[in-house]
Amino acid sequence: MIDDGKASDNTRHLARDKDGRSYLQPNAEIRRVLLCCGQLYYQLSRARRSRRIANIVLVRLEQIAPFPHDRVLRVLGQYPNAEVCWVQDEPKNQGAWNYVRCALGVWVGALHAPGGFTGANESCGAGRG
Secondary structure (H helix, E strand, O other), X not given: OOOOOOOOOOOOOEEXXXXXXXXXXXXXXXXXXXXXXXOHHHHHHHHHHHHOOOOEEEEEEOOOOOOOHHHHXXXXXXXXXXXXXXXXXXXXXXXXXXXXXXXXXXXXXXXXXXXXXXXXXXXXXXXXX
């Protein structure tokens, strides 16, 4: 959890991987911050840990509505040289991307180089099967 001391257990909106702290590079050397939600966070965390990737930080949004702008900015501000990227399993035109893109828009641009989206290409189908 991002435990900034300002939120009770039932009002936290973000979680940051703690397993990477032992081998992550200093904050100024972090090159990418991956934002995601749900179980994808754990998949990314396992993959990063198994590959010992030391310049990527994972941040899981526990709740995206209302969007926790202040907490996201506080966390992203710790990584001044990092690109910010939203990651999701769903195709680009599904999932949380459209909402998150609008919510992050100007806020992230003020702090970081342009980031973007990582996930499946757009799909006209309702789901993958």
